[in-house]
Amino acid sequence: MxxxxxxxxxxxxxxxxxxxxxxxxxxxxxxxxxxxxxxxxxxxxxxxxxxxxxxxxxxxxxxxxxxxxxxxxxxxxxxxxxxxxxxxxxxxxxxxxxxVDFRRACALAAEPGADPDAVAVLKTDLLPGWRQPWVQAEQDWWRQARLRALEVLSERFRCCGDHHHAHQAALAAVQTDPLRESAHRTLVALHLADGNPAQALRQYQSYRTLLRAELGLEPSPHIHDLIRPLLRSAR
Structure with missing residues (x-):
């Protein structure tokens, strides 16, 4: 049978x-x-x-x-x-x-592991184009949660020696919030660690120009200290 x-x-x-x-x-x-x-x-x-x-x-x-x-x-x-x-x-x-994919994404943002696929999830918008107030509150929360997670993820990749995915995670954070200094600072540090001072300086100058244009502000001493030796040598 x-x-x-x-x-x-x-x-x-x-x-x-x-x-x-x-x-x-x-x-x-x-x-x-x-x-x-x-x-x-x-x-x-x-x-x-x-x-x-x-x-x-x-x-x-x-x-x-x-x-x-x-x-x-x-x-x-x-x-x-x-x-x-x-x-x-x-x-x-x-x-x-x-x-629900968003619920799985929230769990990932709360504890991001060094998984290359996590970057693709964390760079994705929640219900893009929806403008209802109850959606916008969740969109704002998700934006901040994934920014923090992307920076944590970048640091974990860096500690594992995986600078390629560390760059991807930090770049995703910059693309999500171009004025977020901590993400730019991470990229500058990664360029320096990779032995690319010119790229590090370009990243800093790009952020400085954007910050001046958008907010009329200067970068903080934290990111300036990273490239200070480069600025001295460029004189």
Whole structure:
């Protein structure tokens, strides 16, 4: 008698980094805008969200009655092909079976390991183009969290002797926030460690020019001390 083996049931996966996408295994799932916003809201919150709070957040310009109706409509649309939202008393939560890339990225940002693939995750924006206030608060948090993580990652790569990926992580931080001095300082130090004083000086001068143009400020003594010997020799 031949035993039948059941194929594993694929988990729904929700992508919030670099844009919204929902899929079940390899099959994409079409989601209307209102339902997209509901899934994103629930995915970004750590616990259940009261229905009234969800409705007011997602449809702030509508009356409470109209917002509640829009919420019910979005929930009905999400009922198929797989239940993505569960009710907890008078609150809503994302089904625990839904795999969310942003939640994995947050864990990575909290404890970045010396993994080259981590740089690609940490340089990715959260829901680019979304301008709702509840999204922007999370976008701001993610931006700061990944900047710190990229700098930590760069230092860990440097300590492992992997200057190539150390440069990539520091450069990703600079590209995310061009005015972040600590990221520029890391790049300057890496160029010096690689025996590239000219590149270190160009990095410093580029940052100094940008800082003057944008904020009318000078770089701090911390980064200036790194290239002070180069400035002396250039005279």
């Amino acid at each position: 031949t035993e039948l083996t059941c194929a594993p049931v694929p988990r729904p996966h929700l992508q919030l980094l670099d844009g919204f996408r929902l899929g079940l295994g390899a099959v994409p799932i079409h989601v209307v805008p209102g339902a997209q916003r509901l899934l994103a809201l629930l995915a970004l919150r750590e616990g259940p969200v009261p229905r009234a709070v969800a409705a007011a957040s997602l449809w702030p310009e509508a009356t409470a009655r109209r917002a509640a109706a829009c919420l019910r409509s979005s929930l009905w649309r999400l009922g198929r092909p797989t239940p993505l939202v569960v009710a907890v008393d008078d609150a809503l939560a994302l089904n625990a079976q839904v795999d």
